[in-house]
Amino acid sequence: MDWLLRTPALVVLLVAALLLVMETGRRLGRRWALPGGEDRGVAAVEGSMFALFGLILAFTFTGAAERFDHRRELIAREANAIGTVWLRLDLLPAPDQPRARALLREYVQQRLVATSEADGAAAAGERAASLQQALWSHCVQGVASVQGGPVLLLPALNELIDLTTTRESAARMHPPGVVYLLLVALALGSALLAGHAMGARPALPWLHMLAFALVTAITIYVIVELEFPRMGLVRIEASDALLRDLLRSMR
Template sequence: MEFVAVALISTILLSLGMAGSIEAGYRVGKHRLKKYPESKSEGAGAVESSVFAILGLILAFTFTGTLSRYEHRVKLVLQEANAIGTAYLRLDLLPKDAQDKLRPLYREYVQSRINVFEYYKDRELSNTHFRQSLKLQGQIWEIANASVLVDKNPGIITLVLSSTNDVIDIANERLQATRTHPPIIVYILLFTLALASAFLIGQDMSVNEKRPLLYMVIFCLTISGITYIIIDLENPRLGVVRIDTGDKVLVETLKSIQ
């Protein structure tokens, strides 16, 4: 809930900031019209169009990238489950004593991988499970590597070690995926353009006798709402939109190898 609260507060502040910018633009526009009633703002339309276009592009590209990363993280869960399932099945190619050593390690490994993301909000506990999974990776690789070298069968070596390596690689990919986010400068630019656009909108509204509050509210809520969705999707383990249901495939994999 801490992340959700921070995200909500950030977008609420953005919405209030845009409302303040609209009000400032409205007052500045009113003052200009009062002082120079016959003046014309040459080129103002081009500037406004440019700012609005850039804001729209930033929102579109950021949202598209965020949605793409969200979908990629979901796919990685399935890929990890498939990699583990394949590696586990290929243990049948190894000697019986090696199988007896590796099968419990794989079950323990899958449980540790589930725990890494199940307790993601508790960073210390999640990191503990992650370190455990790294330790298990080393043990699995060491035993598998030693086992395939007994008979030195090229086919078995390739099948077993390649699938074991895939299990390790996909874990690293999921780790990197959790760390991949838009640069902070993108959010700064987004917030700045939103405020600038609001100011320009306020100036355009200054020709009205009264403030069109409905349009002001719609604009502020739309931009802040999209921004919240972007922030939420970028953190699918902490926000409202979650990918926890995707982890069921790992739970099912664990049950299948019991």
Template sequence: MDLPFDPLLFSIALFIGMLLSLEAGWRIGRRKQAGTGQAAPAEAGTGAVEGAVFALFGLLLAFAFSGATDRFDHRRELITQEANAIGTAYLRLDLLPAERQAVLKTLMRQYVQARLDTYASIGDKAAVARAFSESQRLQTAIWQGATSAIAQAGTPVLAGVVLPPLNDMFDITTTRLAASHTHPPRVIYGMLFVLALVASMLAGHAMASGPRRPRLHIVAFALIVTATVYVTMDIEVPRQGLIRVDGSDQLLRDTLQGMQPH
């Protein structure tokens, strides 16, 4: 669930690094102009190189942001799928013998609560482990109870009606777990960091042709890029950052509420 780097620390380091790179580029450009009293002419081919670097950086940043939002939406969709799977499996329990339904429905309610506790405890690894372990235990109990009830009913056709929804309900837990651990490789963030510094140095060098150091443009450039990178990384941890999927958990809470005995 965690990223290889803390988004806030990564962004702070990137912001400082970009400011230093912008300053370094500006000083290099100024040094070339020392003693001339006027801006030095651009060297042949530098414009193409600068354009390629900025285009590559923008493309990488755009792909990283797009991938992060896609994974964010996918995680929300998985919550919806789990809520639907649980609701369907719960309704199918009505087909089992009446004397077995009460126990199984109680286990189902406990299971949904354990699933909610698993993701509500993010940040406390011990609590997450306990809640997930409890949900696994309840999966086993529900499956054994359902298969036993089907055998008791003596109606084999029930197995094809009751068990598939239960299987889907259990499978989605693995899918959600895998999705929570799916992040871009570390090298992507490393490339973003390096390209941001290189682009900053080239931008600072280009700014050296002006009469004064453009402090506003320097800070604005570093701040905008850093903010974009931070939001991209924040979306990757939707249970811990500013942009969260917690609101989608209401679907599971509503499902649990609908499962309460009347």
């Protein structure tokens, strides 16, 4: 499925499928046109189908946009947590500070790789987890002899660790696959009924058919892009600039 998300192929396939289904519905409508006055029940079915499709589309789009914003917010929170830990490393005894700062710098580097779709992301995630544990152990030992140090440094470090888990959980949080299948099925069903309603027209309403197919396909594609913001054209890397800028300032 990755190749669909990385290219406009998903839009092309959806447009082609919707146009094909609409044309099929139009031909069925021309062949089995209802006599006048007998289409009131059919209109009710069409209205229900389009209303359900619009409702599912709206809820899916809203949920995807909210999750996209939440992931960007978590990146900012993680950057703030890292910056707080970096400053509070001053509480460590002077001999312990260089090692702690080196661990934290490498940790941020590995986190940037681990949260991307680049090769080696899984290995970078494992490396970041081991660095996290090493940093915690080093800080616990170093701050033990500092008065008030554990109260200031360790909670900040604990928040950083918690945000790592929260970001990983948020990155994996998506609607069940059946929701997308339902969305596509409703789109095709609506296209079939729309094409059937066009069957009474003698000329091919190509503009209406193309507009419906394009708008529907692009909307579904944007939803998928928002759900997987590191795989397609909609990217979340702009938020990663906070971590990159923070890394450059950690000298």
